[in-house]
Amino acid sequence: MSDAKVERVYCPVCLAKFKYSEGWSEGSVVVCPICGERLTLRKTADGWIGDRVDRGTEKEIRSRIDGFAEIRGYVFNDVKEDIVEGLLGKYKRFGDFYCPCRMEHVPEYQCPCKPTRGGDVEKNGKCHCGLFWKKA
Amino acid sequence: MAEKHKIVVYALSTCPYCKRTKRFLDDHKVAYEHIDVDLLDDSKQDEVLDKVEKLTGMRSFPVVVIGTEHWVGHDEQRLKKALNL
Numbered sequence: 001m002s003d004a005k006v007e008r009v010y011c012p013v014c015l016a017k018f019k020y021s022e023g024w025s026e027g028s029v030v031v032c033p034i035c036g037e038r039l040t041l042r043k044t045a046d047g048w049i050g051d052r053v054d055r056g057t058e059k060e061i062r063s064r065i066d067g068f069a070e071i072r073g074y075v076f077n078d079v080k081e082d083i084v085e086g087l088l089g090k091y092k093r094f095g096d097f098y099c100p101c102r103m104e105h106v107p108e109y110q111c112p113c114k115p116t117r118g119g120d121v122e123k124n125g126k127c128h129c130g131l132f133w134k135k136a
Numbered sequence: 137m138a139e140k141h142k143i144v145v146y147a148l149s150t151c152p153y154c155k156r157t158k159r160f161l162d163d164h165k166v167a168y169e170h171i172d173v174d175l176l177d178d179s180k181q182d183e184v185l186d187k188v189e190k191l192t193g194m195r196s197f198p199v200v201v202i203g204t205e206h207w208v209g210h211d212e213q214r215l216k217k218a219l220n221l
Contacts, residue, residue, distance in 0.1 A: 103174060
């Protein structure tokens with residue numbers, strides 16, 4: 001059994017760590033396998049951190065939700081564009097891409113929100129906002 | 137026509153379903169009051185959230201109030217029925 005320490009990368013969107021893969025290095029752009037965010041890798045004294053690519057832009061949130069849907073095998077419907085508009089409104093007014101259908105502006109409600117990352121779509125067929133849908 | 141009753145929509149400025157409800161009422165030229173709860177200042181927001189919670193038992197939006205009737209969510213069939221459209 002190998003006793004080599006597995007390195008991990010901290011994602012500032014979902015506030016979780018994921019496994020550092022072989023071939024990655026400082027400056028690599030990777031996709032967080034938990035929330036779909038695109039991150040540029042940076043080595044710090046505390047370990048690897050991912051910096052958000054295109055932070056605060058429409059490109060960032062579209063890439064994140066598309067990436068998350070792809071990872072989980074979820075689909076969108078015609079409400080997607082309205083929700084993207086709502087997410088952009090949240091960033092503008094409240095400083096980040098919080099769930100547009102909730103009042104609370106806290107890290108766990110960054111889209112995709114914690115309940116969605118935790119399996120709400122599997123349970124209910126869709127996320128709270130109806131952005132992510134389970135494939136029929 | 138239910139327009140003789142006061143119509144109030146409690147909404148979030150970013151919520152797509154709230155926008156659909158407002159759009160539906162606008163398209164049907166129905167006069168209504170709307171309150172974007174997330175844009176209120178803190179004390180007014182607390183007051184309105186308490187009111188919404190008492191009315192519906194939750195903090196979900198939109199909340200549509202037509203006279204003595206109310207519901208949570210964008211529901212065109214219910215709007216049509218309540219407004220005799």
